[in-house]
Amino acid sequence: MRIGNWISRLFHRRAVEPAPRTPTAPAPTGPARPPVDTFEPSAPMKLSLGKVTGYSGTEQQKLAQATTLMVAVLNSREFRDEVLGARFQGQPGFADEARSPREIYAAIRAAKENYTDAADGEVDLNVSLEDFSWFQRHTVGYTTPESDTLTTNRRFFGSFTPAEVAGHLSHEWLHKLGFEHDFAATADRPYSVPYAVGELIERLAKGPLTPLS
Ligand SMILES: [Zn+2]
Structure with a gap:
């Protein structure tokens, strides 16, 4: 791993330390609850795979495990609470984001990718698995603003757990929602939406989750 990545991961670990939890409030009984607790999306998010390129049968199984984890995290109370x-x-x-956590959470839930027409609450993924060149050997994956596809380096995919794949795909997918981060491994970058939320999804994918509804 490059030093830059390593430092960024260290920073990031601090960034996503779970906040102390307040005891769970009883079920809502009226309008008196704090606004943050009343933010309940109307329907669970979905995830749909479109184009799947370069994945073998075994690799598709890991991909399926990863996307199942990703949508389970997106629909969890733990994810909502940590983003908010x-x-x-x-x-x-x-970092690099003027919107409030509430607005960011709503944008994630809306799932309006820059290559889809609707804010449909559905994660629409096109994915490609490739053998990256030696020059790109430290790159986990990428997407570009013009592309509707998330491209992953097979070298990393092979050793990644499904939770790590979920985190990686989430990072790239968040770019398709318009979230950006510094190109260089700056001190702020781990706090950007793609890094912070991508790593949050990876971390939450490893633990028990409570569905939103
Ligand atoms: Zn990125």
């Missing part, structure tokens, strides 16, 4: 509670430089929110 995210802080950067002492303020609610993320």
Whole structure:
């Protein structure tokens, strides 16, 4: 792993330390609950795979495990609470992002990729698995603003757990929703939406999840 990545991961671990949990409130009984607790999406998010290129049968099984984890995290109370509670430089929110955690959470739920027409609450993924060149050997994967596809380096995919694949795909998918981060491994980058939320999804994918409804 490159030093840059390593440092960024260290920073990031600090960024996504879970906030102390407040005890779960009883079921809603009226309008008196704090606004953050009343934010309940109307329907569970879905995930649909479109073009799947370069994946063998075995690799498709891991991909399926990863996407199942990804959508389970997106529909969990743990994910909602951590995104809504995210802080950067002492303020609610993320790096490189003017919107509030609430607005960011709503944008994630809306799932309006830049290559789809509808804010349909559905994660629409086109994925490609490739053998990257020696020059790209440290790159896990990428997408470009013009592309509707998330491309993954087989070298990493092979050793990744399904949770790590879920985190990686989430990072790239968040770019398709318009979230950006510094290109260089700056101190702020781990707090950007793609890094912070991507790593959050990876971490939550490893543990028990409570469905939103
Ligand atoms: Zn990125």
